Amino acid sequence: MIVTVLGGGNGAHAAVADLTLRGHEVRWWRRAAAFPPGGRLRYRTHDRVGRVTAAMATHDLAAAVEGSGLVLAPVPASAQPDLLAALAPVLAPGQAVAFTPGTFGTWHGSRLRPDAVFLETGTLPYLTRVTAPGEVDIPVTSSRLPVGSIPGAGPAADAAHARFADAYPEAVRVSDGLDAALANWGPVIHPPLIAHNLGAIQTLAERFDIHADGSSPAVLKTTSALDAERLALRAALGLPAPHWPLEDYYLERDTSMYPPDAKARLLASGLWRETVGLDHRYVHEDVRRGLVLNVALARLAGVPAPTGTAILTLLGTALGEDLLDVARVTGELGTGDLDEIRRTARDGAPAPAPAVREG
Structure with missing residues (x-):
């Protein structure tokens, strides 16, 4: 599956490394900051060390999300308004966007693009830190990841949750986006x-x-x-x-x-x-x-x-x-x-x- 990761923080670095290791085609978007050369990351988990390379590293948001099965946004809640303003015009109907976590970002996304599906998790899927440019340490990955969406049910939501579970098999679907927001630790x-x-x-x-x-x-x-x-x-x-x-x-x-x-x-x-x-x-x-x-x-x-x-x-x-x-x-x-x-x-x-x- 094509997965687009948005952002340049700890969670985005971890997602690029982890989802590449899980076999997905990962595109990485940052607003302006430089990428590691070639979109290449060195990673360390609790049991292995290695390198991965993003399939795409780009500042072009439309190119990053076009045809993507899942758009993942591990960005702080305070960054969501600006990101949504840029993201909403380039989404396709039915496209799935996941905030990890969301702090009720699903609500704001769904009001901008009610024809898309917005998901959010109750926690960041990783306990992680960027330790140096182009290096990320991921000692812990979530074992049970609550995820809800707006809309909470229906064919479009079902398809979005299926794509999220393809990326994160540890996902536990909850009733809707508010449910996930109030699971946030x-x-x-x-x-x-x-x-x-x-x-x-x-x-x-x-x-x-x-x-x-x-x-x-x-x-x-x-x-x-x-x-x-x-x-x-x-x-x-x-x-x-x-x-x-x-x-x-x-x-x-x-x-x-x-x-x-x-x-x-x-x-x-x-x-x-x-x-x-x-x-x-x-x-x-x-x-x-x-x-x-x-x-x-x-x-x-x-x-x-x-x-x-x-x-x-x-x-x-x-x-x-x-x-x-x-x-x-x-x-x-x-x-x-x-x-x-x-x-x-x-x-x-x-x-x-x-x-x-x-x-």
Whole structure:
């Protein structure tokens, strides 16, 4: 299958390497940044090392997606609006686009191109980092990858999910795009790390490892409370099981999105020591978009979210923003009607009415 990978971050590098190794014809698009010479990547997984070459490496988005069976967008949620504006005009009807993960990017994509199918996952398929130009380390690959779409059902959605499962056989189809968005672990794991450790983050900078030094028992209690609010929101919205509790990962259960030894592989890789600040992806993706979405939906649904509210209050003060303004979310969605949101997630966005010609 032809798979187009969009972007130049950790996830895009990993997808180019992994999907090439899985036997797909991988096209790689970046907006402007240079590719490794010849689109060639050196990769390391937990059990092998080697090199792959993308079938195409191009800055021409139309050429990259033409005839592609699956368009994969492992880009931050904050980059989705600009990407969708460029992508929507060059998609073919019925083409499948997957955000990995999405933070409800399916909603925005489907409103721009209701004749395409937009999918999103509950996590990035990889725990991965680019270690040098043209080099990517992938110590962990997802073992159970929740994926939902808008529309959630129907022949077009079925065909898109089949293509996604061809690329990722570990895919677990969930009911729709909202289901997948509220399976996302990023807005649960990362905001407590930032909120609890902001002093150390700003004072110690690169001397502070947010994952090793910042994941104390108290922080993990906050994480558990935040995940309980996510699960309560899912229940209130009538989303079906599985609900993907985060404790499955910490307790190394085989029902997790990652294999039971994922934490051990992560520690062994030594990749997660990084400098994190208020301009980091954990903030602009998982706080400003992910947690803001979850808490706004909870408030619309009448579901208590004291932990999420407290985190957004603290980080909103630090950022100088009102992260608790529900209109911040309803304005982007174009509605605050939960019934409409659920219906659109299931059935897809309505096609725009044809223009009326005068005379």
